[in-house]
Amino acid sequence: MDAGFEAHLRAGEVEFDASDADLLRAVDEEGSLNRAADALDxxxxRAHQRLTALEDALGPLVVRQRGGSGGGGSRLTDEARDLLARFERLRAEFTGTAEVEEAVLSGEVVARDGELATVETPAGRVRALAPPAESGTERAPDADAEGVRVADADADAVQVAVRADAVTLHAPDAAPAAEATSARNRFSGSVAAIDAGEQVARVLVDVGTDATLAALVTMSSVETLDLDEGSAVVASFKATATRASPGE
Known part of the structure; x- marks a missing residue:
């Protein structure tokens, strides 16, 4: 998916623009596509047709639940929230609303599985893309309980960079399970500060280290999650959106 000249994202023949972002945010706020369409007049x-076109190009964006004691409804997938974060970051670049920043965590590689490395940091273990270990730094015969090759940590000091636009925030009771996927990192913390703009907010999350995680989220997400300083949150980010580079 590539960003075009204007504030939109393109996937094949489909462009994701501000109108589409409004639709996803309305689904998030209203809890159903029907109510979201009403809220947007x-x-x-039309809303269903557009959502179908977006999902054909971008993958699942809305999870629909029929009937039940709660009467059914819809909620955004993690992919939809990532898409919104990326779009708001792109729009921020054009409007000057906010700057994308990176949190940097120092750590040591404790395991490798292809291009992905598991890094032990003060905040906990992080899965990230990492350059291959230098010759002689891996002990190929060794493996952990899951069969992942174990690296020589003494030779694998790295710094893990996490971009603010790659971080998704969740309420603790609605966060993805820690064991659900090794491709998504998950950290519990509390909101240290909120720098609110007109449409976008920069949220700093204390995860128990000297470095705080920064997340770039929409103001509607701040309201939906009822975020304030001290609020408990879960921050998650994809391993494939996280980079580990050689440390000092």
């Missing part, structure tokens, strides 16, 4: 058929 759009027809349900």
């Amino acid at each position: 759009r027809s349900y058929s």
Whole structure:
């Protein structure tokens, strides 16, 4: 997916723009596509058709639940939240609303699985893309309980960079399970500060280290999650959006 000249994202023939972002945010706020369409003064058929086109190009964006004691409804997938964060970061670059920053965690590689490395940091273990270990730094015959090759940590000091636009925030009771996937990092923490803009907020999350994680989220997400200083949150970010580079 590539960013175009204007504030939109392109996937094949489909462009994701501000109108599409409004639709996803409305689904998040209203809890259903039908109510989201009403809130935006759009027809349900038009909203459904557009969402279908977006999902055909971008993958699942909304999880639909039918009936039940809660009456059914819809919620955004993690992919949809990542998409919104990326779009808001792109729009921020054009409007000057906010700068994308990186949190840097120092650590040591404790295991490797292809291009992905498991890094032990003061905040906990992080999965990240990492350059291959230098010759002689891996003990190929050794493996951990999951069969992942174990690296010589003494030779693998790295720094892990986490971009603010790659971080997704969740309420603790709605966060993805820690064991759900090794491709997504997950840290519990509390909100240290919120720098609110007109549409975008920079949220700093204390995860128990000297370095705080920064997340770039929409103001509607701040309201939906009821974020304030001291609020408990779970920050997650994809391993494939995280880079580990050789440390000092």
